[in-house]
Amino acid sequence: MADNKFAAYICSGCGIGDTMDVAGLEKIATREGKMTVVKNHPFLCNAEGVQMIRDDIANEGVTHLCIAACSRRAKAEAFAFPTAAVSRANLREGVLWAVAEGADHDEIRQEMAEDYVRMGCAEVKKMKLPEGNPNKGDAQNKRILVVGGGMSGMTAALAAADAGYEAVLVEKTGALGGFASKLWKRVPFSSPYAEPQATGVEEMVAKVTGNPKIKVHLNTTVTETAGSPGRFKINLAQESGSVSEESVGAIVQASGFTPYDMAKLPELGGGQANVVDQAGLEALAKSANGSAIKRADGKEVKSVVFVQCAGQRDDSGTHLPYCSGHCCATSIKQAMYFKDANPDVDTVVMYTDLRVPGMGEDFYRSAQQKGVIFTKGKASKVSGGDACKVEFKDLILDEETSTDADLVVLATGQVANAGVNLDDWTEVNTKAEGGDEAAKTQRTEMKTISVLNLNYRQGPDMPQFKYGFADSHFICFPYETRRTGIYAAGPTRRPMDMLQATEDATGAALKAIQAVENASQGRAAHPRAWDLSFPSARLEGCTQCKRCTVECPFGAIDEDEKRFPVFNEQRCRRCGTCMGACPVRVISFENYSCDTVGSQIKAVNVPDEDEEKPRILILACENDAYPALDMAGVQRLSYSAYVRAIPVRCLGSVNTIWITDALNAGYDGVMMMGCKKGDDYQCHFVKGSEMAYYRMSKIGDTLKQLGLEPERVQTQEVAITDNARVAKLINDYVEQLNEMGPSPMKGFG
Amino acid sequence: MTNANQQAVARYKNNFLKEVEERVEEGDMVKMCMQCGVCAGSCPLGSAWEHSPQKIFMMIRAGKRDEVLQSDSMWMCTSCYNCIVRCPRQLPITHIMHGLANYAHRLGIAPKGQPTREFAKTFWNNLIKRGRTNELTLTLAHYFANGIGPGIKTALNMQKIGLGMVMAGRLNPMEIFGGHSVKDLKGFHAVLAKAKEIEDRKKGFAA
Numbered sequence: 001m002a003d004n005k006f007a008a009y010i011c012s013g014c015g016i017g018d019t020m021d022v023a024g025l026e027k028i029a030t031r032e033g034k035m036t037v038v039k040n041h042p043f044l045c046n047a048e049g050v051q052m053i054r055d056d057i058a059n060e061g062v063t064h065l066c067i068a069a070c071s072r073r074a075k076a077e078a079f080a081f082p083t084a085a086v087s088r089a090n091l092r093e094g095v096l097w098a099v100a101e102g103a104d105h106d107e108i109r110q111e112m113a114e115d116y117v118r119m120g121c122a123e124v125k126k127m128k129l130p131e132g133n134p135n136k137g138d139a140q141n142k143r144i145l146v147v148g149g150g151m152s153g154m155t156a157a158l159a160a161a162d163a164g165y166e167a168v169l170v171e172k173t174g175a176l177g178g179f180a181s182k183l184w185k186r187v188p189f190s191s192p193y194a195e196p197q198a199t200g201v202e203e204m205v206a207k208v209t210g211n212p213k214i215k216v217h218l219n220t221t222v223t224e225t226a227g228s229p230g231r232f233k234i235n236l237a238q239e240s241g242s243v244s245e246e247s248v249g250a251i252v253q254a255s256g257f258t259p260y261d262m263a264k265l266p267e268l269g270g271g272q273a274n275v276v277d278q279a280g281l282e283a284l285a286k287s288a289n290g291s292a293i294k295r296a297d298g299k300e301v302k303s304v305v306f307v308q309c310a311g312q313r314d315d316s317g318t319h320l321p322y323c324s325g326h327c328c329a330t331s332i333k334q335a336m337y338f339k340d341a342n343p344d345v346d347t348v349v350m351y352t353d354l355r356v357p358g359m360g361e362d363f364y365r366s367a368q369q370k371g372v373i374f375t376k377g378k379a380s381k382v383s384g385g386d387a388c389k390v391e392f393k394d395l396i397l398d399e400e401t402s403t404d405a406d407l408v409v410l411a412t413g414q415v416a417n418a419g420v421n422l423d424d425w426t427e428v429n430t431k432a433e434g435g436d437e438a439a440k441t442q443r444t445e446m447k448t449i450s451v452l453n454l455n456y457r458q459g460p461d462m463p464q465f466k467y468g469f470a471d472s473h474f475i476c477f478p479y480e481t482r483r484t485g486i487y488a489a490g491p492t493r494r495p496m497d498m499l500q501a502t503e504d505a506t507g508a509a510l511k512a513i514q515a516v517e518n519a520s521q522g523r524a525a526h527p528r529a530w531d532l533s534f535p536s537a538r539l540e541g542c543t544q545c546k547r548c549t550v551e552c553p554f555g556a557i558d559e560d561e562k563r564f565p566v567f568n569e570q571r572c573r574r575c576g577t578c579m580g581a582c583p584v585r586v587i588s589f590e591n592y593s594c595d596t597v598g599s600q601i602k603a604v605n606v607p608d609e610d611e612e613k614p615r616i617l618i619l620a621c622e623n624d625a626y627p628a629l630d631m632a633g634v635q636r637l638s639y640s641a642y643v644r645a646i647p648v649r650c651l652g653s654v655n656t657i658w659i660t661d662a663l664n665a666g667y668d669g670v671m672m673m674g675c676k677k678g679d680d681y682q683c684h685f686v687k688g689s690e691m692a693y694y695r696m697s698k699i700g701d702t703l704k705q706l707g708l709e710p711e712r713v714q715t716q717e718v719a720i721t722d723n724a725r726v727a728k729l730i731n732d733y734v735e736q737l738n739e740m741g742p743s744p745m746k747g748f749g
Numbered sequence: 750m751t752n753a754n755q756q757a758v759a760r761y762k763n764n765f766l767k768e769v770e771e772r773v774e775e776g777d778m779v780k781m782c783m784q785c786g787v788c789a790g791s792c793p794l795g796s797a798w799e800h801s802p803q804k805i806f807m808m809i810r811a812g813k814r815d816e817v818l819q820s821d822s823m824w825m826c827t828s829c830y831n832c833i834v835r836c837p838r839q840l841p842i843t844h845i846m847h848g849l850a851n852y853a854h855r856l857g858i859a860p861k862g863q864p865t866r867e868f869a870k871t872f873w874n875n876l877i878k879r880g881r882t883n884e885l886t887l888t889l890a891h892y893f894a895n896g897i898g899p900g901i902k903t904a905l906n907m908q909k910i911g912l913g914m915v916m917a918g919r920l921n922p923m924e925i926f927g928g929h930s931v932k933d934l935k936g937f938h939a940v941l942a943k944a945k946e947i948e949d950r951k952k953g954f955a956a
Contacts, residue, residue, distance in 0.1 A: 354783070364783070365781065365838075368780050368781050368783075369780075369781070371780060373766070373780070373810050374783070374784070374810075375807075375810065375811070376784050376807070394807070394811065396784055396803060396804055396807040397804060397807055397808060397811065397813075401811070
């Protein structure tokens with residue numbers, strides 16, 4: 001600490017100086033904050049103000065600075081000092097604009113500002129300047145592995161190659177092209193969206209194989225993936241038995257889909273003669289090669305019925321509950337195969353809701369022009385054979401009826417090829433690790449369908465959604481997964497058509513490029529891509545409880561033989577969920593730790609009971625809740641001056657020690673604000689807010705032991721747009737605490 | 750079954766949609782309906798219809814020939830054009846409804862005694878006689894359509910308005926004797942005959 005020099009800069013601009021006693025704040029920074037240099041400036045973020053700070057860093061040896069001005073979200077560029085540790089005391093959005101105007105509030109406003117200065121000084125004293133990942137030298141590989149050689153995989157490989165990155169393309173079968181190569185034609189991608197188009201697969205395969213930046217492995221699967229972004233080691237096995245190894249920096253998983261098995265649909269004729277699925281019809285169309293389409297028995301098809309949503313959008317729990325998105329357009333395209341060869345063929349598309357995403361509405365119109373009949377009806381029974389029959393309910397005329405056809409096509413949906421389900425895996429793996437022999441066999445069996453065979457502690461593939469699709473932060477950042485540097489693309493991620501898959505694959509390739517670049521610079525990946533801090537653990541204090549390795553949303557932490565955590569920095573997103581999980585508080589970041597927040601909580605001046613000034617701690621997620629608080633200030637939606645807000649990286653990083661510290665110090669309540677949790681989560685770190693809720697649900701008993709009401713700790717879901725709501729939440733909570741009376745812990749801290 | 754109807758049935762067999770496309774005014778637009786139901790929801794007389802336009806289109810596709818042509822639904826259309834204005838697929842629904850009504854009428858299978866159909870017939874017959882409507886005979890024919898008793902009753906009810914119109918010079922009582930014609934009545938009739946011939950050829954009635 002000998003070389004550290006601490007400074008505080010207080011801005012009196014934007015009206016801060018008119019409303020608050022800046023000299024008083026300086027006194028606080030000097031006496032209580034113990035800052036060596038304390039200065040004020042009427043316009044700190046202008047060139048002169050910033051130069052003053054720069055000069056102090058250069059000439060006075062200032063290493064740590066607390067800037068007491070606007071929110072940390074404002075003027076981030078002006079106040080960026082890469083060689084100094086910086087804390088920000090939010091006097092503008094958090095005090096000046098948030099507390100009601102008028103002399104009545106002068107006293108509590110000043111107290112709030114003083115506390116924020118105390119907190120900023122306390123925080124910066126515990127901060128270190130992040131130096132970046134010390135192991136970044138290992139993570140310099142910028143090649144991109146693409147698993148799956150279909151439309152998505154080829155697109156991703158080409159996109160990476162076009163951007164100047166080497167790609168390694170691994171395909172399980174003997175040829176590139178995937179599902180698209182089985183198609184006769186594809187739906188149109190461009191105006192006028194009227195006619196089926198050639199798939200273009202052959203040209204694409206030629207482009208991939210001819211590209212010097214793309215290395216193709218056919219008949220190959222991934223047998224092991226080890227490492228992190230920038231330093232993945234991939235073991236590959238060929239069908240012939242030979243093995244090889246590739247080193248890559250990031251991975252795009254484009255493992256595609258399998259059509260839902262129509263054998264599971266006996267009531268719709270699955271398995272009977274002349275009842276085919278859409279893939280079966282493509283095969284018939286391919287062999288017809290543009291002439292009249294014939295059935296398997298050689299008879300020319302004169303009438304065909306397409307049954308949409310076959311085994312999809314099923315609410316009985318038997319079949320797929322979701323819509324696969326592409327099937328309506330695909331059936332329209334296939335009906336055109338018939339109409340284009342012979343306009344007299346009767347083609348009926350039987351649908352309950354026709355959904356044609358993108359520009360599909362033009363394609364739909366084009367089919368109507370060609371005379372394809374669209375019947376709004378739900379098929380109840382299909383019988384195959386020489387004369388097929390479709391029994392259905394006409395949903396417009398509201399009657400049970402039937403129609404005959406030479407051929408029936410079932411539009412079954414897409415089932416993702418997403419590898420091992422990690423929930424099932426964890427269950428089996430836990431038993432296997434306990435020595436259960438049957439579970440060990442089952443575990444080996446399970447791994448045969450794995451796509452990536454990750455050697456991660458949390459399992460061999462990326463997590464899946466409830467419908468078995470590969471991971472995606474689907475509401476906020478669809479390309480993001482919970483496996484850093486591994487991106488899912490195409491229908492393995494969600495049901496989609498070919499155009500969407502190619503767009504998706506391009507996006508995934510770009511994410512992969514970001515990942516290798518961030519890893520090579522020792523920075524975190526999204527959403528803290530600038531962040532040079534990295535987690536470190538004092539292993540001598542670790543009790544090997546494994547909470548961090550289990551709870552890390554990104555599977556970043558493995559375990560060594562002694563069950564100590566092993567951090568893979570390049571996989572880490574710096575959310576701090578491990579820090580929040582750690583019961584012995586040995587995990588920390590240089591600029592964010594149990595101490596940086598804990599010291600802020602302790603720095604607040606908590607008045608005695610008889611002063612009737614409650615103190616409420618707000619731990620606000622910096623991604624959504626803290627901006628909402630700032631915006632409430634910007635909009636002058638005044639909230640209580642008794643709260644003290646501390647931004648946290650994610651609610652998942654909240655360690656219960658902070659709650660205990662706050663309550664012991666005499667705070668009357670603690671309010672946590674985080675993102676939406678659950679299936680439709682908006683948490684930037686996926687599981688962080690959920691973990692926080694789970695942890696807080698467990699502290700009720702502890703509070704009672706302390707003689708405190710459980711309501712003194714609250715957790716709220718806040719979205720970034722909830723400006724008005726946060727102000728109301730705070731004011732309501734203050735009122736509720738007032739009714740409850742002051743905390744009985746006051747004066748003991 | 751009328752002769753024209755028998756011929757149509759024989760010609761189109763079970764393909765009613767094709768029959769509508771070829772022989773009904775604007776019938777080739779029926780296939781473009783996407784069954785959204787906006788027409789049915791927009792029709793101010795919707796509750797009076799047995800089948801909404803949406804249903805009529807679906808019935809055409811389902812081959813329900815007799816049910817459509819013998820329905821009185823199309824005859825209920827007041828030509829307010831709400832459906833045309835709102836149809837997201839720009840189907841000329843009003844025109845198709847009149848086209849269907851007209852087609853059923855020509856085949857001789859439109860519902861008998863349907864008031865709008867009867868009035869349309871009265872109006873047309875009155876119009877073609879002299880090339881212009883004779884308001885007095887048209888009104889009286891309409892009043893007496895349901896018999897002498899109701900006719901007299903309606904005429905007496907409307908007496909005041911009628912006299913008012915006479916006084917204002919808007920109604921000439923002498924028109925009762927036939928009224929005046931267009932200048933070239935013979936030419937007018939030739940135009941109608943030619944139009945019918947073209948229409949018949951176009952709609953396949955020529956044979």
